[in-house]
Amino acid sequence: MEDRKEWKTGEKSDIEIRNLSVSFQDGGETVHAMESINAYFPAGSVTGLIGESGSGKSLLGMSILGLLSGQAKVEGTCMYKGMDLYRLPEKEMQEIRGKEISLIPQNPTESLNPIRRIGKQLTECMNVHGNKDKRLADTRRDEFLRRFGFPDPDRINRSYSFQLSGGMNQRVISAMGLMNRPKWVIADEPTKGLDAILRRQVYQILKEISETDTEGMIVITHDIALAEALCDRLMVLYKGSIMEAGDTKKILEHPAHPYTKGLVASLPAKGMNPIGRAVRKNEGNSGCSFYPRCPYAADACKNGPVPEEELPDGRKVRCVLYA
Ligand SMILES: Nc1ncnc2c1ncn2[C@@H]1O[C@H](COP(=O)(O)OP(=O)(O)OP(=O)(O)O)[C@@H](O)[C@H]1O
Numbered sequence: 001m002e003d004r005k006e007w008k009t010g011e012k013s014d015i016e017i018r019n020l021s022v023s024f025q026d027g028g029e030t031v032h033a034m035e036s037i038n039a040y041f042p043a044g045s046v047t048g049l050i051g052e053s054g055s056g057k058s059l060l061g062m063s064i065l066g067l068l069s070g071q072a073k074v075e076g077t078c079m080y081k082g083m084d085l086y087r088l089p090e091k092e093m094q095e096i097r098g099k100e101i102s103l104i105p106q107n108p109t110e111s112l113n114p115i116r117r118i119g120k121q122l123t124e125c126m127n128v129h130g131n132k133d134k135r136l137a138d139t140r141r142d143e144f145l146r147r148f149g150f151p152d153p154d155r156i157n158r159s160y161s162f163q164l165s166g167g168m169n170q171r172v173i174s175a176m177g178l179m180n181r182p183k184w185v186i187a188d189e190p191t192k193g194l195d196a197i198l199r200r201q202v203y204q205i206l207k208e209i210s211e212t213d214t215e216g217m218i219v220i221t222h223d224i225a226l227a228e229a230l231c232d233r234l235m236v237l238y239k240g241s242i243m244e245a246g247d248t249k250k251i252l253e254h255p256a257h258p259y260t261k262g263l264v265a266s267l268p269a270k271g272m273n274p275i276g277r278a279v280r281k282n283e284g285n286s287g288c289s290f291y292p293r294c295p296y297a298a299d300a301c302k303n304g305p306v307p308e309e310e311l312p313d314g315r316k317v318r319c320v321l322y323a
């Protein structure tokens with residue numbers, strides 16, 4: 001294995017998103033999927049993005065690599081090493097993708113070519129980044145397949161994605177996202193479709209890689225146990241806003257935002273009480289987006305925008321209870 005030190009030296013780099021808004025044109029209407037998001041991902045950290053389906057976790061993650069569809073209008077800035085990734089020409093973005101910042105995408109089967117063998121696709125993704133050493137590419141590929149729970153990499157290398165289960169493809173795509181040793185990794189649902197044993201194995205690899213290989217990770221997940229085991233920090237998203245962000249332990253032990261309280265209470269270990277449905281309507285569109293479902297709803301919630309406040313323990317919360 002080659003020396004890791006060489007590329008670990010030099011300054012570590014944060015990712016800082018300011019004022020991100022993402023909107024789509026739907027017929028004649030503009031749909032705002034994310035509005036005025038500020039998100040800071042310091043180097044050396046693993047941040048979990050949690051929140052219900054449709055809250056904007058994947059949009060936030062994919063925006064960093066310029067991977068949102070052409071229909072998405074992206075406003076704001078995403079600073080990394082002095083570059084604004086939201087304004088970077090596609091050619092330069094290709095240099096960043098995979099090598100500097102890598103995405104483990106949410107739908108593995110869509111990302112794998114159905115008519116090419118897995119092994120070829122894995123080594124190819126190393127060649128794309130200028131590595132012409134075939135032996136190194138083969139060794140690295142097999143090493144990562146083994147780490148992701150395939151004791152016989154040859155068999156997987158010969159296979160096509162349709163011959164593998166969803167969980168196996170998920171692990172293949174994780175290996176693919178990590179084998180170039182990127183500085184940052186954005187993993188979108190890396191444990192989806194895996195049983196408990198494989199889930200634990202994937203936690204462990206990601207943890208190990210976050211400690212030895214990467215400068216930082218962003219992990220998008222519905223799996224709170226994964227988030228707890230892996231992430232130093234959490235961002236809780238609801239309908240395209242960050243409701244709460246800060247230290248994982250503090251958030252899970254003492255959730256501040258009513259939405260986070262609801263998420264935690266819905267965990268199996270905490271009694272599995274689902275968050276209630278909407279019992280009132282939002283009046284206008286400037287108030288808190290959780291107001292219709294919030295057990296603490298008050299008149300003050302109707303008139304937004306709700307400012308983000310910093311609690312004494314350093315976490316940020318967007319709720320009038322703390323304003
Ligand atoms: N191409 C698009 N056109 C219109 N709306 C879109 C488009 N892509 C995403 N959205 C909307 O953006 C919102 C956020 O989607 P996103 O995929 O980021 O959610 P998510 O939190 O990752 O959900 P999940 O946990 O299900 O993956 C959703 O309401 C979705 O409908």
Ligand code: NI
Nearest residue numbers: 057058059106
């Ligand atoms: Ni998603």
